[in-house]
Amino acid sequence: MATDVSPLDGVPLLDVENLQIELITAHGVIRAVDGVSFTVGEGETVTLIGESGSGKSTTAMGVLRLLPEGLAVLSGSVRIAGRDVVADPRAARALRGRTVSLIPQDPMTALSPVHTIGRQLGDALRLRHPGLSRAETRERGTELLAQVHVPRPETRWKAYPHQFSGGMLQRVLIAVALAAEPRLLIADEPTSALDATVQAGVLDLLMELQEVEGIGMLMITHDLGVARVVSDRIHVMKEGRFVESGPAGTIVDRPAEPYTRALLAAVPRLGAWDEDGLTGAVAR
């Protein structure tokens, strides 16, 4: 896919080392991220999980260098496909929308309400391939909408965001992210604003795309269920640090740290259920 970046030869897609992020606020300087290290490889999903204020979204935005310059001070290193965006902020600009793209949290506000879906998706496509003609852009864009399972994509090209449901908008945003032909996707709570059945469809789609395209994914979520379903590895974050890291199954089934245990204990249980609908009752 991405022809302008050399093969990685064992270098992780994303390699974060001792990242610290200090935010300058009205109440002084806050160390929002306090020395985290992690990697994301091809075809892998790595999840940062934590409660509000844990620093998980700040980490993601820092990796993308999308925090306001002058108000956020980064140190450590963040290598995306080998290029350190902490040392060289211009590298981040070159990588965003090409090697790495973002799926934002709130599908209702992430798109411009006064431009059509086609226009916005087209912009993302032409950022990646500046020479695309109008017809080529539309053809490629329609394919992308089909790939993210937007029904009748050719008829939706000229539609505006308000004509879509939240779940369909999130699919459009995934299509915009995919227009970059990224090797790394950063998904910041991509399903938190969605209904559970819609969330299931979007998570399925992300896993399907990963299987087909081998994209690496950094997922940010507060939902342990979501993390357990999509992740290879999970880092549990609290007050800017990782309190526990490991394979998804281990973190959820055998958490070692009291904080992880407390977080899991706080999740209300659903209990067993008769999934196949074969019998009328289930032992509780």
Add this chain to the structure above:
Amino acid sequence: MAEPPLLDVEDLVVEYPTAQGPFRAVDRVSFQLPRGGSLAVVGESGCGKSTLARALVRLLRPVSGRIVLDGTDIATLSERRLRPLRRRVQMVFQDPYGSLDPHLTAQQIVAEPLRLSGIGDRAGRARRAAELIDRVGLPSSALHRRPPEFSGGQRQRIGIARALASRPDLLVCDEATSALDVSVQAQVLDLLRELQAETGIAYLVIAHNLAVVREISTEVVVMRAGRIVETGPTAAVLASPAEPYTRALRRAALDPTTIRGVKPRHLLTTTAREGTRS
């Protein structure tokens, strides 16, 4: 003979005017809630559950049907005749940021419903507010602070204290914990359970999270497109849902502890299909 229910809703219809004519948000909904009982209404966005909640506290006026509260039909009661009944049904809102007046102190917020209902004198209302603030687990130093100084969980505690001030028989909780972090949500659910055990108050809980519903309700009503699609004891409905829509909801609800294996791909696809079928 069985005691008559605290709340008896019959064939309730609520409509919103739109440019294309009236939109029926709640379509002939019927259920009963016994005194001290706990009933949850679940469903996804747009199913009509919040509209139902607003109609029950008469923030909206239904088109037809009955809302019988302890023997009195309040569905179409005039505001004047409704007023004395208002204190008996209170509501806790979803948004802990938008539902409290930022200019008032916690004590004023909690005492407000008493003042509006003309209950007690100033000193008595202040005492009651202090009692309630203590009861919902906030320190007495909270009394003179204002909403912007509190966290989301603390604000929701203030919202609960305010709702309890007039000693209502029924508390309608509209997604009262869905904006909270999971650890804070667990504390608020604990508080609600304790309060029910102590006071015998009845709960009508509006929620989209099935696991929350399982924690707080004994009966559940599943809504879709304004109608009830399934109803029954919460434990039974969640353990063996009969309706395809309830099954889709159940499958999509991710309990981390019951997910097995390494990154189960396409685990959810059937959900997406069932969920989008109309």
